[in-house]
Amino acid sequence: MEIDKSLNEILETLLTKVEAPFEEIxxxxxxxxxxxxxxxxxxTEDPSTLIGFHGENIQALQHLLKVIAWKQTQxxxxxxxxxxxxRKKQEDNVINLAQRKxxxxxxxxxxxxxPPMSPYFRRVxxxxxxxxxxxxxxxxxxxxxxxxxxxxxxxxxx
Numbered sequence: 001m002e003i004d005k006s007l008n009e010i011l012e013t014l015l016t017k018v019e020a021p022f023e024e025i026x027x028x029x030x031x032x033x034x035x036x037x038x039x040x041x042x043x044t045e046d047p048s049t050l051i052g053f054h055g056e057n058i059q060a061l062q063h064l065l066k067v068i069a070w071k072q073t074q075x076x077x078x079x080x081x082x083x084x085x086x087r088k089k090q091e092d093n094v095i096n097l098a099q100r101k102x103x104x105x106x107x108x109x110x111x112x113x114x115p116p117m118s119p120y121f122r123r124v125x126x127x128x129x130x131x132x133x134x135x136x137x138x139x140x141x142x143x144x145x146x147x148x149x150x151x152x153x154x155x156x157x158x
Contacts, residue, residue, distance in 0.1 A: 003029075003038065003073055004027045004029060004038060006069055006072055007027055007065065007069055007079070008025055008027060010065055010068050010069055010072070011025055011040065014061065014065065015042070020044070020046075020049060020050055021044055021045065022043065022044045022050075023045070024042075025042055025043075026041045027039070035076060035078050036077045036078070037077070037078045037079075037080060038077060038079050040065075040079060040081050040082065041083070041084070041085060041088075042082070042083045044084060047084040050083045051083050051086050055086070055087070058082070058083055058086070061081060062079060062080070065079060065081060066078075090121065091121070094114075094121045095128050097114060098125045098150070098152065101152045102129070102134060102137055105137065105152050105153070105154045106154060109154055110154075111151055111152065112152040113149050113151050113152075114149055114151075114152070115149065116147045116148060117148075117149070119148070122148060122149075122150050125139060125150045126141075126150065129152070136155050136156070137152060137153065137154060137155065138152075138153045138155055139151065139152055139153070140153065
């Protein structure tokens, strides 16, 4: 069975069993390093139920989907589950914040610190800064646990 069909069936079953109303499920496949990444967006009229407090429900649902799909398909891939593009909007906000902090670092020649964020969003910032034209910028994660933050450091400020 194809992975995307399997993901769709599993997700529909999970959503039905937890009585979470949904309208449509969109699955897009892309390459992420050496693995395939399946970006899945659930359209619903009640996104807050699926997202949960600070995204806890969507994270749990993503984990369940990933475990079941891996066992069913025996293939290695990644999943990014989203509800009404909630995570996409958050990614855009985090990237915009990082861009503003880069500008501030260049202007003031001082290290800039982003607020604490999840490992996923820290990775989004690190990957974005590594892929863009920020040769003069280094990003590092500092802190412990839930308080880890990304620092943006200007290299060779003159």
